[in-house]
Amino acid sequence: MIVVICGPPGAGKTTLATRVRDRLERRGRAVRLFHSDAFSSRTYDQLAERVADAPATAVKLVDGTFYRGEWQTRFRTLGDVRFVRVTASLETCLERNRQRTDSISEQGVHVVYREFEAPDADLVIDTDRREPATAADRVVTAIETWLE
Numbered sequence: 338m339i340v341v342i343c344g345p346p347g348a349g350k351t352t353l354a355t356r357v358r359d360r361l362e363r364r365g366r367a368v369r370l371f372h373s374d375a376f377s378s379r380t381y382d383q384l385a386e387r388v389a390d391a392p393a394t395a396v397k398l399v400d401g402t403f404y405r406g407e408w409q410t411r412f413r414t415l416g417d418v419r420f421v422r423v424t425a426s427l428e429t430c431l432e433r434n435r436q437r438t439d440s441i442s443e444q445g446v447h448v449v450y451r452e453f454e455a456p457d458a459d460l461v462i463d464t465d466r467r468e469p470a471t472a473a474d475r476v477v478t479a480i481e482t483w484l485e
Contacts, residue, residue, distance in 0.1 A: 341456075
């Protein structure tokens with residue numbers, strides 16, 4: 338199973354993906370976590386290649402904006418793919434981005450936020466309304482259900 342955790346910069350994707358990975362591993366699940374930030378070019382092509390090469394028995398968590406529909410469509414061709422859309426207000430995203438050591442330009446946050454093509458998500462998590470621990474528990478519960 339592939340679980341794409343997507344949303345604008347600063348929405349809380351990486352925090353959520355890391356917590357979900359940790360919880361699943363504590364439950365004895367094999368997990369691979371892939372971050373779009375690890376690639377500087379052809380990001381979504383490289384992500385797709387890495388995910389496709391990962392062991393079939395692992396839950397594959399993919400952390401990236403996926404703000405363009407074409408990238409979402411590309412990943413849906415990889416098999417059993419679920420999308421978790423992470424949302425937050427623009428103000429929250431901008432503030433969180435400012436606090437990151439690897440922040441992007443504020444203009445970049447505005448562009449992605451404005452141009453985000455929301456996927457047909459299996460689960461939506463609003464990080465303005467949900468604490469990271471509660472959000473991670475919600476995603477883990479969904480994954481366990483999807484795996485049944």
